[in-house]
Amino acid sequence: MSNSIIYWFRQDLRLEDNPALLHAAQSGKSVIPIFIFDPDERSIGMAASWWRKQSLSKLDASLKKIGASLSFYEGRPLEVLENLTRFYSADEIVWNRQYDGYCISRDKEIKQIFSDKGIQCSSFNASLLFEPWLIKNKSGSFFKVFTPFWRHCLSEYAPESPFPRPTEVRGHPDKDPFQIQLPKALLSDDADLTSDEWTPGEAGAYQQFEKFIEEGLAIYAEFRDFPDRPATSRLSPYLRWGEIGPRQIWSKIQFVKSHESFSEKTISKFLAEIGWREFSYNLIFHVPEMVTQNLQPSFNDFPWEENEKALQQWKDGNTGYPLVDAGMRELNRTGYMHNRVRMITASFLIKHLMIDWRAGEKYFWDRLLDACPANNITGWQWVAGSGADAAPFFRIFNPIIQGEKFDPKGAYTKRFIPELAHFEQKYLFSPWKAKSDSVKLDFQEGEYPDPIVEHEYARNRALDAFQQIRR
Ligand SMILES: Cc1cc2nc3c(=O)[nH]c(=O)nc-3n(C[C@H](O)[C@H](O)[C@H](O)COP(=O)(O)OP(=O)(O)OC[C@H]3O[C@@H](n4cnc5c(N)ncnc54)[C@H](O)[C@@H]3O)c2cc1C
Structure with missing residues (x-):
């Protein structure tokens, strides 16, 4: 036996x-x-x-x-x-x-x-609060809009408590001949990352979560869109690899809520982001084709541009738009990018350069520590407007205004673009204007590129293209 x-x-x-x-x-x-x-x-x-x-x-x-x-x-x-x-x-x-x-x-x-x-x-x-096949709308189908999805989840189901850690696992005394050594099967150790920022593994996940509760949770609702503020949890790679699970997050947050004085707003905002993760998994479960195809078929006729040069400039963080470039350089250097900046860089690729969201999704997938089979696809389709509950295509982020609003002191942008480290704040997000205003430029460590496409022109071109698929 x-x-x-x-x-x-x-x-x-x-x-x-x-x-x-x-x-x-x-x-x-x-x-x-x-x-x-x-x-x-x-x-x-x-x-x-x-x-x-x-x-x-x-x-x-x-x-x-x-x-x-x-x-x-x-x-x-x-x-x-x-x-x-x-x-x-x-x-x-x-x-x-x-x-x-x-x-x-x-x-x-x-x-x-x-x-x-x-x-x-x-x-x-082990990886979701709610099994996707349980969550159905009134007509028995899956939800395509986040708010009713999340409201339904919370009103109909209570997340289970986390399971205890086993104190003992009885291993097998024999060793089979099919095993391989861990390093042989994997890519190199030499990922060019500032890896000292991260401690992968289960213990690292708990430390990161504790740190977030102490330093970030109270300001989450107010400052989660500001990439230079330590307001978000940075739990995404841990969640991606299951070093912490959403039940543990849910249960700890309920505990914290009942013992400490965090505002209801900040707690529910944070839990809603965990809800967006559930929503993403729900979507890829119900529509598995969406990993390669537009969720909204009208986007199948979108006139995407083939532009290898621009795609490479975007990947390298050389578009000439400082917030976009700071985001891409953060990604290339650290394997992470702040959510607001993910939205801005993705929007720039899709709408300013009119490059198919799949090219951006692939690049993020190759570069992100948290590259997630659900969140990356739904994030890209959300920005493109081709996904569920997506940002409408005609809402086009202005990378200059976004910079002024969400990086008001320029600290994030300057951290990743040393050429602009001593640049006058007034021109930080539109450095070409300094040239035309004949301001003495104080570039550091080499020249920063001119914009690869002009914002108003790009915006109008994208809107025209969108009109074509709406007809
Ligand atoms: C174009 C694009 C691509 C993305 N690709 C990924 C990806 O590959 N992997 C990934 O985990 N997230 C992805 N996201 C979602 C989001 O940007 C990251 O989850 C978030 O920035 C991670 O930082 P955090 O852990 O500090 O987030 P927090 O704000 O602290 O949120 C806590 C957790 O909630 C989940 N979450 C937060 N925002 C979202 C969201 N918009 N959609 C789904 N789940 C969310 C994540 O698991 C996150 O760790 C993407 C978003 C966009 C716009």
């Missing part, structure tokens, strides 16, 4: 609030915790790869403290699991669910094949 169970880690790199791991630990069987590098899953970029590697090493160290260790495999999960169930005579496989189209069909196939062989596959929820 079998006495082993395989636990397949995926996007749930933590011990606490991990129902599949808890189930395995409590099964009384020897547990084989594994991670599989699946070549058919969308490959992640350098920054995310760096993050995942750190996180997996820490997870392995944490598992060792409670009796097991993490083994790594490369290949199609079905084949890897077939080898492992045979080697260990395992009669059960467990995992926490993923919600994108590829993972859902892969997991369904695996479940079917193993259940035909009498091996039970069980899946659990």
Whole structure:
């Protein structure tokens, strides 16, 4: 009779609030915790790869403290699991669910094949507050607008409490021959990031969350749009890799709410952003094609421009619009970008340069530490106007006004654009005007480029293009 169970880690790199791991630990069987590098899953970029590697090493160290260790495999999960169930005579496989189209069909196939062989596959929820198939509007369909979606979630369902961390996981004494070394399967360590800003892993997630509660939560509602203010949680890479889960966030915030004097406004604003994450997962679950296709088919006829040169200037942070360039340089240098600046840089690519949102989505996916299968797609489609509850296409961010409003002292912009470090504030977001006003320029560390496209011209061109698809 079998006495082993395989636990397949995926996007749930933590011990606490991990129902599949808890189930395995409590099964009384020897547990084989594994991670599989699946070549058919969308490959992640350098920054995310760096993050995942750190996180997996820490997870392995944490598992060792409670009796097991993490083994790594490369290949199609079905084949890897077939080898492992045979080697260990395992009669059960467990995992926490993923919600994108590829993972859902892969997991369904695996479940079917193993259940035909009498091996039970069980899946659990570790990454959402509400399962997407439960949340339906009055006509029985999924919600396409955030506010009623979130109102419905909160009025109909109470998020579950987090699951406790297992105190012991009984590992298996044998070692199979299919394992690979962790570093071999991953991209290099040399991601060009200011990685000292981040501590990947479960412990790092809790530290970051505590720091946010102490320093950011009180000012979240007021200052979350200001990239130079430490008002947002910076939990996105931890949530992406499941080093913390939304149930833990929800429950801690409820505790904080009842013990400390935060305003209702700031608490509900923060929780609503966790709600936007739920909404994004909900959308890709119900419309899996939206990862490559416009959610609104009218955008299929949009006259996107092919402009490699402009795309490269945007990627490099050389558009001549300081806030756009600061955002792109922040992304390139740190693997992160503030939400408001994500909206501005994305809008610039789509509307000022008329470049297809998919090119921007791909670049963000390759560069972000938090590159998320749901949030990145929905974020880009939201900005393009092609998504659900999206910003209308005709609302075109003015990168000059956005800079003056959300980076009023220029501290964020100057941090990432040293050429402008000593530049007069009045001209910071439109440096070309200083030239035309014959102001003595004080560029540092080389020249800053002229705008690659003129704002009013770009705005009118985008609006004209939008008229074409509305007809
Ligand atoms: C074009 C574009 C691309 C984006 N790509 C990603 C991505 O790949 N990964 C990602 O996690 N987020 C993405 N976002 C959403 C958002 O920008 C980030 O989640 C946020 O900036 C992360 O910083 P934070 O953790 O300090 O956020 P906070 O403001 O502290 O929010 C807390 C958490 O709520 C969630 N959240 C916040 N804003 C949003 C949002 N607009 N949509 C969905 N969830 C949200 C995130 O999980 C975040 O960590 C994107 C937004 C845009 C406009």
